[in-house]
Amino acid sequence: MGRPTSSSSSIDSPNHFAFSSTASSQRDLTTDLRLGLSISIAPPFVREQWPPMKAAVAEEEHECNSSTFYVKVYMEGIPIGRKLDLLAHESYYDLIRTLEHMFHTNIIWAEAEMDRDHYEKYHVLTYEDKEGDWMMVGDVPWEMFLSAVRRLKISKC
């Protein structure tokens, strides 16, 4: 974790305790992605352990640090959810592949084809957006999806 060590700057320097909200980000993202995602890119030495909250309450929603974006995924009928790093995926196809593997099922999304005779083998993938609405995954461009998604749900057909 990148904390600047005190020995590298003089104690009397006015910058020693300065807080700059425009310090360079440690993330390696395309400009589009950074603009689309309203994730804080405050310098780690301030963001670390701030604001002062106990872990359980602070980590409830998104866990966003320098290059990950974890969202919760629940499958219908199973109370214990999983967490998935969306930024570890390049595209919808990548995401679907991971989910099918994680949950051992076939996933229906906007671009999937389904064998209608065996619908019980399929699950539908939806996501909750910033407005709290549940939408089918795959209709909007991947980057737009990343900026809107809050969590995922896999439901029976």
Place this chain on the structure above:
Amino acid sequence: MHKKMAFSFPDEVLEHVFSFIQSDKDRNAVSMVCKSWYEIERWCRRKVFVGNCYAVSPRMVIRRFPEFRSIELKGKPHFADFNLVPDGWGGYVFPWIAEMAGAYPWLEEIRLKRMVVTDESLELIAKSFKNFKVLVLSSCEGFSTDGLAAIAASCKNLKELDLRDCEVDDLSAHWLSHFPETYTSLVSLNISCLGSDEASFSALERLVRRCTNLKTLRLNRAVPLDKIANILRHAPQLVEFGTGTYTADVRPDVYSDLAGVLSSCKELKSLSGFWDVIPDYLPAIYPVCSKLTSLNLSYATIQSPDLIKLVSHCPNLQRLLVLDYIEDSGLEVLASSCKDLQELRVFPSDPFGAEPNVSLTEQGLVAVSLGCPKLQSVLYFCRRMSNEALVTIARSRPNFTRFRLCIIEPKTADYLTLEPLDVGFGAIVQYCKDLRRLSLSGLLTDRVFEYIGTYAKKLEMLSVAFAGDSDLGLHHVLSGCESLRKLEIRDCPFGDKALLANAAKLETMRSLWISSCAVSFAACKLLGQKMPRLNVEVIDERGPPDSRPENCPVDKLYIYRSIAGPRFDMPPFVWTMDEDSGLRLS
């Protein structure tokens, strides 16, 4: 010649009188009247409170109080809650358990906060204390469900098992089954911190069914909504209940089951849990809302309209914990509906977001301060504040005893005037004469510390971050706050001068934490040398402090008074400065 005082009582009479004195402070005062009172008091003290487990050794406590039944110990400094204390720092309870197990078997109650508790410690408790009744572990870590199984299996008279905010290694779901079928004494069970625990629902149900004195039950997230009805059905006498996950597919049978069972709990006063809440199931709790005095919604990610509906059903609410989804509008409703409100905590739903995601500002806090005459304790996270709002709050609510404000962005100025918030917090300490705890935030100069030193005479705990201009700030606090016991500071320009000038003050306090400030290693050594009754501990993960120039600031410093001398269980990144520190540091 012996002259017997006309008014000296036999010891038994004094002992009987002392038995009515419960508070530690009063007990301590009694013990200082004279030698014979000291002796009588120490033999009849039944509850011991040790605010810092390193301030005294277990042997010293046992020697002084040979017959205590209940002990409360606190370990790590408060900033450990925010990950500022590295793992392995200390706070081990085992030495205490080992000494007490050896000394006497009649210990009944152990309450621990921020301590490291191992399975070995739990097993030793289970084995050593035949009449063990109460185990409360608050923000503790280091143990697994195996240790809990040992407690369950052996403690036949256990009444209370409370694991609030603990980090537990969830090895086996079956520890609950270790409570024997003959065991029925449980009164309070809080397992809300446990992870997945699917397989033990039937054990839990059976336990609840046979423990007819159960008053408090806080479940963990893994307990699904449709199982709650089965559990509650057997415990209509519950006073405090924490749900598990509060989401499920909306089914009328599950809903009516739940609503029916909840409405038969006539004694219910406190609710918590509510992970993953979906609004459809909230009305199930409306029948119990009118009696509720405490509601913890800090995991309930529901929006303002649903929160407003819920809160308007609870006119007797005294304590509310909620996410900032409640927004200013919700807090206004709270202010008009809940006139008995004493404590409010509002947590941020998106603390790391760059932009506010909800409409929660200083207005919400102002509304509640104006509307709730009994409000005395507040923890409030928001993104903007003004001096005007703080002055209004202070004037309308002089009965605050705890005021903790966290403006999320460090060094945020008054959004109306762009000035520091010195005047606002100054008003808080000036008007709230009984203020015992204060947390500051926002843009603050040395001025605010001048106000605090001048007015905050009853202040016992102060938390400061990203504030002040110079040592003068720290000096104001240390020289002015007569009742100060705990001071925790991070990222402030406070250095050697104020600390060394006020060294004697530190012996009147429990502890001082200073991190990412400007206290030099030289000053730490000096303090350690001059003040033998203080443990001056330097915490520095960069390596030994003497591998850098003496005037380099240390990373973290924890100073506490102690009659036990320096501790010996320190990890490699903690150094104690003592009288010989100039000579033997390596």
